[in-house]
Amino acid sequence: MKKLFLLPALALLGLLFFQGTTKTSNGYEVSPLEIMPDMPANVKAVVDQKCYGCHNAESKNDKGKAKLDWDAFEASKKSKQVAVMKKINEVVVNGDMPPKKYLENRPEGKLSEADIATLTSWSSGKKK
Numbered sequence: 001m002k003k004l005f006l007l008p009a010l011a012l013l014g015l016l017f018f019q020g021t022t023k024t025s026n027g028y029e030v031s032p033l034e035i036m037p038d039m040p041a042n043v044k045a046v047v048d049q050k051c052y053g054c055h056n057a058e059s060k061n062d063k064g065k066a067k068l069d070w071d072a073f074e075a076s077k078k079s080k081q082v083a084v085m086k087k088i089n090e091v092v093v094n095g096d097m098p099p100k101k102y103l104e105n106r107p108e109g110k111l112s113e114a115d116i117a118t119l120t121s122w123s124s125g126k127k128k
């Protein structure tokens with residue numbers, strides 16, 4: 001099953017490569033190569049631990065799910081991904097996620113300095 005996706009993904013990757021970098025309205029340089037077709041492993045690790053629980057397709061947290069569904073993220077269009085990444089960058093830079101209320105009972109869910117660096121450099125399209 002997985003293999004079937006490989007060819008179109010590679011073709012897309014080639015296409016994106018020739019397009020070079022895209023500048024978003026926010027002025028971020030986002031290289032499509034860095035977000036497609038997969039997120040870097042270090043970003044995934046942080047997301048898995050600190051964000052995914054509320055932001056997934058099965059989440060009971062309806063508000064969180066509506067705002068961001070990681071299960072849909074990778075399959076969504078690049079333009080959508082870039083928009084979502086901008087939002088992610090915003091909430092992480094502002095320290096709005098994970099929600100403060102949640103952290104009161106789950107201090108271990110707080111982002112470390114390293115987590116913040118990983119998420120912000122990825123979501124702003126910079127190199128690691």
Ligand code: HEC
Nearest residue numbers: 050051053054061063064067068087088091097098099102
């Ligand atoms: C405890 C559950 C929970 C966790 C953990 C959590 N979120 Fe959220 N997130 C929410 C909820 C609830 C909202 C909707 C908030 C609202 O609408 O006021 C939200 C909204 C968002 C939004 C949309 C903000 C907007 O203004 O559109 C982004 C982006 C986001 N979260 C990213 C993250 C990231 C990145 C992480 C991990 C670092 C994370 N979230 C962890 C519950 C969570």
